[in-house]
Amino acid sequence: MSGARGQPGDAAQQKLARMAVTQRVERGSRVALEARDEPSAPRPVLALHGESTSPAALWRSLWRSRELLAILARKEFQVRYRRASLGLMWAVGLPLLQSLVMAVIFSKVAHIRAAPHYVVFVLAGMTAFITFSAALGPGSTAIVDGSDLSSRVYFPRLLLPMMQVATNLYGYVITLAILLALCPVLHVGLGLRTLLLIPATVLLVAVTAGFCLLSSALHVYFRDIRYMVAAALMLWMYVTPIVYPPGDVPGLLRGVLDANPMTAVVDLFHMATVGYGGPSELTVVVGVLWAVGLLVVATAVHCRFDRVFADLL
Amino acid sequence: MSAAIELQGVGKRFAKYVDTPMLVSSALRWRPKTRRDRLWAVRGVDFTVEAGECVGVIGRNGSGKSTLMTMIAGITGPTEGSVTVRGRVAPLIAVGVGFHRELTGRENIYVNGAILGLGRRQIRRRLDAIVAFSGVEDFIDTPVKFYSSGMFVRLGFAVAVHAEPDVLIVDEVLAVGDLAFQVKCFEKMNEIRASGTTVVMVSHHLGVVRRMCERVMLMERGRPRVVAPPEQAIAAFHEVLTEVTDTVVDEVSGLRYEPNVARIETVEILGPDGQRNSHVESGLPMAVRVRATVVQDVEDLVVGLTLLAGDGTTLYSDSTAGFRFGAASAGETVSWDMQFRAQLPTGSYSAVARVDRPDLRTTLAYHPPVSFFVTGRHTVTGVADLEAVVVRHDGDVDGSVSTVVDPSPGALLAPDPR
Incomplete structure (x- = not known):
């Protein structure tokens, strides 16, 4: 007989056989190797009945993973700009540049009836919208893209899209600080109305999170979502009153603007900075309804599919 | 409990x-x-x-x-x-517990530790132990995308076991890494079992x-x-x-099992005298005699033998691949002996016979292990008896006269008659 034909793994088995390291450990001899750090911490109990998760259980595991979310978001933010020499500059520079280009093109080239403080007007709208689109792009594919992690260990899958939202908040805070610093320079007075930025931010985060959570779950089943989101974002910017004041938009576009949850967000940003172009009651109600509705639906979807996503990755 | x-x-x-x-x-x-x-x-x-x-x-x-x-x-x-x-559960499923490719080894330890339910402080306290155990000290601040697959596995295993989980799940990952690391893994596994961790x-x-x-x-x-x-x-x-009735394809290795072509009827262990004997003396010739029935015509067969130690470890596996065994027609009984010397220490062993197609990817027949017992020389331990001969030189190694101290029965290496 000749021509060695080993079965896969033979070599490793033979190696293992030579090692005399594996005496059976007597059961019951509980040797305390080192004191556990948290003797009083309750041991988590995993109880799965069927594929879906109850909202309470999902919330509990989300709460337990809050530190993980912070770590993941921070690392993601660092990784994004790590290999770039200008690093963080890009996180802020790109939105600023984009806003400036828009402001110049629409006011100087396209001769849009320039509103007062047009640069700040555009910048404020863009700050909000870029945060939204920068999170929704990678956020909608987050669960599939994170399959490396999620096929090997459990954590609530909605952490993955949430991580994209949280990551973009870093850039958002910096851009917002620059925007507010620019306001006095560009002769835009700030006042009490600037506090509108707080509800504006809350609404922005809620709408962004809602879309990210829902689209990332759908994307696991329908991989077209990736392209649909890209196409939608392209159009979305123009049906949001970023470069034009919403005042006298006629007909069909008016209806689209009213139904767009980002209208309320962007209008609030306008109101908080340049002090005009504030949202109507209708758009605020629509924005809040969208945010609440999306979050409710997205939570329901994640409850149903949280422990099933891994099967389809 | x-x-x-x-x-x-x-x-x-x-x-x-x-x-x-x-x-x-x-x-x-x-x-x-x-x-x-x-x-x-x-x-x-x-x-x-x-x-x-x-x-x-x-x-x-x-x-x-x-x-x-x-x-x-x-x-x-x-x-x-x-x-x-x-x-707390620490799963080790497939290679790497889930690393972020762009992050360094150190950052991944933090991310992974957090996923396994450890707080920052708990991770910091274990960091040195994890790094030391994984043996990737020199690369700990390098993004893991530059790691070799072995380093990946080692770091993943290190984090999981140092997370001190209550339940450790190990899915086919221990066979990776080099020998030294495998020894470390098994020692660590025994240690965490001794500490009361449940292992699946x-x-x-x-x-x-x-x-x-x-x-x-x-x-x-x-x-x-x-x-x-x-x-x-x-x-x-x-x-x-041996119970399979349909063609089975192992998707990982691409190996197939095709039943209803040939059937191994008997496998017998023969002693040096050619008689059936399941007790064999170490160093003497022995044979595994196989009798098979061919169900469908075959152009050529490859017959193979695997010897297993008592604990299931494969000691030896070989076949006639590359040589022509010969055709066989339906209904024919084919038999063959596989002869070798029992260079084994004392212990119980089993022989597994199989018949493959010459493509070496399709197994046609397989017989469950047949046990035999080897009475070995009392000084020999380990997995094989290589029948080493000890030759003593007079003085330094180039001394002319030498003495055979321990002649083994089948010594191949005669003392150099200088």
């Missing part, structure tokens, strides 16, 4: 997607064609693992072992039944399962077939391997 893992009537059904549904195409079609094939990967598993126990799960590829592990790890939920796991391991390395586990569950077509001490479960597994 309450049970660490309780599985009650656990089943997991997968939809066998022919192709992932697309919004447009499924809308255009009268009705979507997918979701028709449903497949129970696991069904009817009732099983309890006590805290501190080490349980092995064995079975053929596709028998549902890994699906069961993903459910115990909480990665996926059961379609029916319930899974209860008490305590899936492995195709029956020797490992036998040494580590107290109980073994044999899975067959998604159902537990036998739950027994390792020896019995492994014996049952060998039976399962």
Whole structure:
């Protein structure tokens, strides 16, 4: 007989056989190797009945993973700009540049009836919208893209899209600080109305999170979502009153603007900075309804599919 | 002590997607064609693992072992039944516990530790131990995308075991890494078992399962077939391997099993005198005599032999690949002897005979292990008797006269008659 034909793994088995390291450990001899750090911490109990998760259980595991979310978001933010020499500059520079280009093109080239403080007007709208689109792009594919992690260990899958939202908040805070610093320079007075930025931010985060959570779950089943989101974002910017004041938009576009949850967000940003172009009651109600509705639906979807996503990755 | 893992009537059904549904195409079609094939990967598993126990799960590829592990790890939920796991779980499923490729080794330790439920301070306290154990000190601040696969596994294993989980799930990852690391892994596994951690391991390395586990569950077509001490479960597994009636393709290795072409009827152990004898003396010739019936005409056969040690470790495996054994026609009885010298120390062994096609990817017949016992020389231990001869030189090594101190029975190396 000749021509060695080993079965896969033979070599490793033979190696293992030579090692005399594996005496059976007597059961019951509980040797305390080192004191556990948290003797009083309750041991988590995993109880799965069927594929879906109850909202309470999902919330509990989300709460337990809050530190993980912070770590993941921070690392993601660092990784994004790590290999770039200008690093963080890009996180802020790109939105600023984009806003400036828009402001110049629409006011100087396209001769849009320039509103007062047009640069700040555009910048404020863009700050909000870029945060939204920068999170929704990678956020909608987050669960599939994170399959490396999620096929090997459990954590609530909605952490993955949430991580994209949280990551973009870093850039958002910096851009917002620059925007507010620019306001006095560009002769835009700030006042009490600037506090509108707080509800504006809350609404922005809620709408962004809602879309990210829902689209990332759908994307696991329908991989077209990736392209649909890209196409939608392209159009979305123009049906949001970023470069034009919403005042006298006629007909069909008016209806689209009213139904767009980002209208309320962007209008609030306008109101908080340049002090005009504030949202109507209708758009605020629509924005809040969208945010609440999306979050409710997205939570329901994640409850149903949280422990099933891994099967389809 | 309450049970660490309780599985009650656990089943997991997968939809066998022919192709992932697309919004447009499924809308255009009268009705979507997918979701028709449903497949129970696991069904009817009732099983309890006590805290501190080490349980092995064995079975053929596709028998549902890994699906069961993903459910115990909480990665996926059961379609029916319930899974209860008490305590923190650290799953080691496939290579790398889930690393972010762009992050450095150190950052990944933090991310991974957080996923496994450790706080920042707890991770910081364990950092040095993890780094030292993984042996990637020099690369700890390098992004893991530049790591070799061995470094990946080592770091993943290091984090998981240092997380001091209550339940450790090991799915076929221990066989990776070099020998030194494997030794370290097994020492660490024994250590964490001694500390009371519950371990569930899936492995195709029956020797490992036998040494580590107290109980073994044999899975067959998604159902537990036998739950027994390792020896019995492994014996049952060998039976399962011979029961197959359809062509089976192992998707990982591409190896196929094609039944109903040839059948091995008997396997006998012959002593030096050519008579049946299951007790053999070390160093003497012996043979494995195989008698097979050919069911369908075959152009050529490859016959093979595998010798296993008592703990299931493969000692030797060889075949006539590359040589012509000869054709056989349907109904014909073919027999052959595989002769060799029993260069083995004292112990019980088993011989496994098989018949393959010359493509070396298709097994036609397989016979469960046949045991034999070797009476070896009393000074020999280990896995093989290489029959070393000890030759003493007079003075330094170039001294002219030498004395044979320990002549072995079949010494090949005669003392140099200078």
